Amino acid sequence: MQVNFKQQVLPHLLGIVSFYVLIVLYFSPIVFDGKMIFQNDILQWEGSAKEMIDFREETGEEALWTNSMFGGMPAYLVNTEYPGDISRAVISAITLGLPHPINGLFFGMVGMYLLLLSFRVRPAISVMGAWAFAFNTFHMLSLEAGHNAKIWAICLIPLILAGINMAFNGKKLLGFAITALALMLQIRFNHLQITYYTLIVVLIYAIGQLAFYIKEKRLPEFGKIAGILIVGGLIAVGANANRLISVLEYGKYSIRGEKLLEASGENDAGLSKEYAFSWSQGKLESLTLLIPNFSGGASQEGLPDDSNAAEALQQNGVSGAQLTNFLQGAPTYWGDQPFTGGPIYGSVIMAFLFVIGILYAPKRFRNIFVAITVVSLMLAWGKNLAWFNYTLFDYLPGYNKFRAVSMALGITLFAVPVLGCIGLEHLYADQDKQKKTKALLLSIGIVGGFVLLLILLAGAFGYKGAADASFPGWLVDALREDRKAMLRKDALRSLAFIVPSALLVFLAIKGKVNYFYATLGIAILVVADVWTINKRYLNDDSLQKSPSKTYFTPTPADQKVMQDKGYFRVLNLQNTFKEARTSYRFQSVGGYHGAKMRRYQDLIDRVLQPEISQFVKKAQEGNFDYANLPALNMLNTKYILAGNSEKAVFQNPEANGPAWFPQEIIGVSSNEEEINKLSQLNTKTEATLNTNEFSAQPGAGTISLAHHQPNKLVYNVNASKAGLVVFSEIYYPEGWVAEINGEKTDILRTNYLLRGVSVPKGNAEVVFKFEPTAYYRGSFVAVSCQYFIILLLIAGLILPFTKFADYGRKG
Known part of the structure; x- marks a missing residue:
């Protein structure tokens, strides 16, 4: 088989290079200066994992258990390496040496590019879709928060679907191998909620394809392909057998497992509805897909010196540092979530192209990606669409194990560019210029007209934020005016990106501009759009030379406790059960993890929190009643930290000791009787x-x-x-x-x-x-499956270029 380098290799090579260059440019301080993102969740992970990492370095073995947080728990969900596992080496190879976690964004672009190519979208449009997918604000905000596993899991969705789509397009072996590889890696990152959403995406795709194959009277062929892909999925699961067995075993005893105490009105297993749906996006808030600042941006957003809030504060005698501090972190957010790091946005241009996709994409793919978009939005609305989401929570197997449902928006930001790019490809390919022009005008009218309508009706929204209750009325009124101004300003900004993009499409279909150059122009506008919004939240100020070194530098309080070489636990009164800085050096009563052991969570809720509150109240009155800490004493809590100074360390003489x-x-x-006895014991x-x-x-x-x-x-x-x-x-x-x-x-x-x-x-x-x-169970199976997947991938890539493949085609 002869290969035309200029037509068959160069466009793809340039696309991959562009992905690499964009990552390097945006994150240049990380790549060239060795800086790191100040990620709170990752710093907490470092604190949680320190004991396990130290043990591995000292002994060459895995601890498998950690005593550093919540009194002790299995290490499977914190930091564990598995014998013979080659997945880390695979990730390093396929991301071309880019550092973690930004390598996930690079690979997300590669996956999206392959997915769009599998839908026969030309390379230039596929590159644009890949750029838009990787640089949406959901990924950047997740990076800043430290949700690295979530980013990687989402960025693998395009490659999973690319493999599936290739299999349905006749490339069964390659599709099988790519699907198995991508799913293997996604499971490895152990973000089961995103994997669950991935299964929903695949199910919607399968239903769409099934309808098509039934209509075409090719049902046996569908069954054959589906069967092959199911086997690939099972092999991917097998490649993670040791991980999954460990996690599933622990899950029964975690807060996602069966409830042990009486709790009226709640399901017997899984999370409570209140906890699971605490981060539910408001329905109106989804308009941030069109206007980034529709809901006021982040919970703390900067306001200019000439803002309404600034003027109101100055008129009421606020000035200097107090004024500056307020304006730098003003409570501009007025959405439904408790707080947010920023809006969910993936370029208004993609929303515009999404409408073109609805009008122009082939019916079966249009239906698939519209359905994925709608379902993901409905999932993200959570308690704001209770009839739907509470039903899923109560009856859909395993769904009650997950929380923060707003992360389903990551699926929305995957589906929108896919359908948009498919639509643009078919718009370009259509020979009917009049039909194309009509579809273009309708699309610009729908998206641009809706944005314009929001500008005109901006005064109709209430702009009421959760933080408003703590401010005087004159300041609340000023903040609401600023929120309205932010909406209008970003709406005008969205129009400024829609109009030139639509003009480029118009010039291309009229033959005035080459399709390639028009697409390149739109792609540059997309990057400019998302890049500038992302820089509001993830910029050079978010990067530090060594955030962990700064964060974990021992305080005078730490140094005092470190003098004691005995065996004991430490209670940090500062954010006890949501911080792992204490775990970095000591065995902590608290910690930081989303899947605590069920019995320990029960202890926290029923015993520890009341016990701690009562102790603090008495201590503030000068009465340090250590004897009345039965649960803390049985946990051998020898030291209580009330701050960072040496004087903030209190030694508990009543700790029970190790045994x-x-x-x-x-x-x-x-269980109910037993836990009630503890506070009296x-x-x-x-x-x-x-x-x-x-x-x-x-x-x-x-x-x-x-x-x-x-x-x-x-x-x-x-x-x-x-x-x-x-x-x-x-x-x-x-x-x-x-x-x-x-x-x-x-x-x-x-x-x-x-x-x-x-x-x-x-x-x-x-x-x-x-x-x-x-x-130990499943290690042989896991390693065997991993190598089998790699060999299949190599075979899938090489066979098309062999004489055997040519012979097969002739036959």
Whole structure:
């Protein structure tokens, strides 16, 4: 097979180069200066993962368990490497050495480019669609927040669908391999919510294709292709077998698993509706797809010195630094979400082309991508479309495990450029100039006219923000005027991008400008549009030389606690259960993770938070009532941090220590009864035990911790009376093994979520080891599937150029 380099290779090569160059230009301080994005979620991840990373570097082994947050939890969802896994090397190779996480955006462009090519869209338009997809604000805002896994998972959706579409276009082997590879990588990034949305996208695509194949009376062919792709999906799952087995096992015991306590009106498993739908986008807020500042931008957005708010503040005596600080982070956002980092926007030009797609794309693809767009918007509206989303939450398998439903907008920003580019391709290809002109005018009339209407009707919106209640009426009135001005200004900006784009399309279909140059001009306008909006939120100010070094520099409070080389936990009163800075150095009562263990979350809600609040209230009055902290004491909370200074460190003399003999065992018969007992318990002398599951007798003696690692603890016991020992360690029924003098013994659950062991009289050594079979199961399958996918991809790429392929075509 002969290859025409200029026509068959050069356009694609230039496209890939353009993707690389755009990433390098936008993120040049990262690529050339070694700077990093100040990502709060990633900094919290660093704090969470520090113990595991240190253990790996010191021993060459995986800890698999971490004691650094929430008293202790499996490490599967924080930082774990799997033996023989080649996916990291694959990612490094296919992203041409670009640093993480910006390499995900580059690969997202490659995937979108291949997807559009599979729909027979010419390279120039495909490049434009790839640019628009990668540089939408959803990705940039997610980058700033540190949602790197989410970005990668979304950026793999185009490649997954590209493989599927190739298979339906006759390239079964290559499509099979690409689908399996892309899905393998997406599952690897372990963002199950995006994978769930991906399955919805694939299902909508499959329904659209099924309708077409039934109409064409080619149902057996559809079944064959679908069967091949299902096998590819199963292989992708197999390539992550060890990850999935571990995560699924842990899921049963996390807050996404079965509820253990009474909770009227809520589902028995999964998240609560209130929690799951707390980030639901308002229906009107979706107009940010046309006008970035329709809802006021970010929760804290800068206002100019001549704004209405500035004038009102000055008239009421506010000046200097106070005025400047307010204007730099004004509460301009008036949407429905608790707060937001910025609007969801992917270029008004793409919205304009999307309408062209509705008018010009082939019917089956039009229906598919319109359906994907509509469904994703409905999902993102969450509680604002309760009849739909609450039904899914209650009945759709697994859907009640997810939260922050507004992230479904990432799917919207995927579907819009796909249909827009397909539509533009078919508009160009149509030979009927009059029909093309009519469709163009209708599209500009719909999108441009709607934007113009929003300018004229801007005064009809209320502009009421959640933050308004904390400001005086005169300031609220000024803010609402500023919000209205922001809407109008960005609406005019949107018109300024629609008009020249439409003009370029018009000149192209009239033969006045070459299609390529017209498309290039539109693509440059798209980049200018999204680039300038993104720079409002992710710019040079977002980058630092070493944010983690600055963030984790030890404070005087840290240094004081670090002098104690013992084994204990630390309670940080500052944002206790939403920060992992404490976990960077210490075993923390708190932490930062979206899938805490169910029993620990119950403890937080029912016991720890009331206990902490009561302690703080008394401490402010000068009464440090450490004895009245039964739950914190049983967690061996030796230090309480109330700030960063040395004087803000308070040592708790009542902490129970690593292990102890309770004098009395209180039998309970339910989880509800047990957790209610905790706040009344003297945890030093009393312990609860669910007698329906466990049995033990009180003992007596002494016990000390001799050795500790994240996955192994060794205790020396001297028991004057055989009986129960309670350990200040979190009970987890999978993987922990207890041995007394080398012989296995049962681990009991006591005090709702701690470990207990019955020890014999006399001297003994008690050893806890974490050896989860879930981690080791599936390793051979995973590695085998990974190599099989790579070999299939190589075969799919090479076979078309071999004589065997030519022979097959002749036959």
